[in-house]
Amino acid sequence: MKKLLMAVLCGAFGMLMTAAGEKVGVAMPTKNLERWNHDGANMKAVLEAKGYDVDLQYSTNNDISIQVNEIENLIQNGCKVLVIAAIDGSSLSSVLANAKAANIPVIAYDRLIMNTDAVSYYASFDNFKLGEIQGQFIKDKLDLDHAAGPFNVELFTGSADDNNSEFYYQGAMSILKPFIDNGKLKVLSGQTTKAEIATKNWSTEEAQKRMENLLTGNNYGPDDVKLSAVLGTNDSIANGISTALIDAGYTPDNFPIVTGMDCDVMTVRNLLNGSQTMSIFKDTRILADKVVAMVAAILEGKEPEVNNTTDYNNGVKVIPSYLCDSIIVTKENIAPVLFDSGYYKAEQFK
Numbered sequence: 001m002k003k004l005l006m007a008v009l010c011g012a013f014g015m016l017m018t019a020a021g022e023k024v025g026v027a028m029p030t031k032n033l034e035r036w037n038h039d040g041a042n043m044k045a046v047l048e049a050k051g052y053d054v055d056l057q058y059s060t061n062n063d064i065s066i067q068v069n070e071i072e073n074l075i076q077n078g079c080k081v082l083v084i085a086a087i088d089g090s091s092l093s094s095v096l097a098n099a100k101a102a103n104i105p106v107i108a109y110d111r112l113i114m115n116t117d118a119v120s121y122y123a124s125f126d127n128f129k130l131g132e133i134q135g136q137f138i139k140d141k142l143d144l145d146h147a148a149g150p151f152n153v154e155l156f157t158g159s160a161d162d163n164n165s166e167f168y169y170q171g172a173m174s175i176l177k178p179f180i181d182n183g184k185l186k187v188l189s190g191q192t193t194k195a196e197i198a199t200k201n202w203s204t205e206e207a208q209k210r211m212e213n214l215l216t217g218n219n220y221g222p223d224d225v226k227l228s229a230v231l232g233t234n235d236s237i238a239n240g241i242s243t244a245l246i247d248a249g250y251t252p253d254n255f256p257i258v259t260g261m262d263c264d265v266m267t268v269r270n271l272l273n274g275s276q277t278m279s280i281f282k283d284t285r286i287l288a289d290k291v292v293a294m295v296a297a298i299l300e301g302k303e304p305e306v307n308n309t310t311d312y313n314n315g316v317k318v319i320p321s322y323l324c325d326s327i328i329v330t331k332e333n334i335a336p337v338l339f340d341s342g343y344y345k346a347e348q349f350k
Ligand code: BGC
Pocket: 033, 035, 110, 111, 158, 162, 164, 202, 234, 235, 236, 261, 262, 282
């Protein structure tokens, strides 16, 4: 009992000592893509549970100038720490110089902010590894080490202005390129460079349009040239790819392998009905917890926990990073990973 009382008192005292009440600014890129709604809501809830005052801002339609203005407002409004998921990792140098001048530490959330010394920490997933996982998934499904092939594949990557796209692209290509080089994988469109396969703003519509062009341009179709796999970096892109494939007549029996990440609601439906093959669960609750722990440590004058101090150079310095783990999700493990963990409710998909 005495121990319990001590624990309660320590907890309450701890809250007073954790700089509770301090204002934390959170800038998210867009409400148009599902994942950032989860991220923003989690960050706000966890920060508020710790007693912080949260100013959460979203840009509109990935508009960079709106995000810059919002960050400026967060600085002016007395935020003590800024958490930023950048739209364009390279466009924040001047506004973040103001944050630095005002002694406001900045945590880059999920996307590294480039070319500035004003970023203190970075928290994300292991983005190179995520690309590798998608490449490996295609390699395993097509059994590229043993099957004779050749197999036709097409490639998509994320928005060119998002630094993560580079890691996803390099990770996936580290697995797929040797098979493209030895002819076991064929990319009939010839589009394999990051610039050629990028998808502006990670847009579903852009991905669908490009997939439609690839289908007609290369005569891919269920009764024509067989397309075996499409590397779709995230779920908003995979979703556009799937729609184009369905419109072209593909059915669950002959659907090409389509990869993604984020485990968006639409993707869970597509995994269940066979119009996407895999996604990767990046539990935004874990990322939010890690970032909130960083915020708390900074405000308490402690060193935040990091687990990577070598790989994320933003062009000015290596940013100490915390990289969270992720889980591959296919139709088979949706229930244990996404439902049992409470991320979604099974009823949502009935
Ligand atoms: C994130 C992905 C997300 C994409 C589009 C990337 O920076 O890492 O998880 O799907 O942005 O929002």
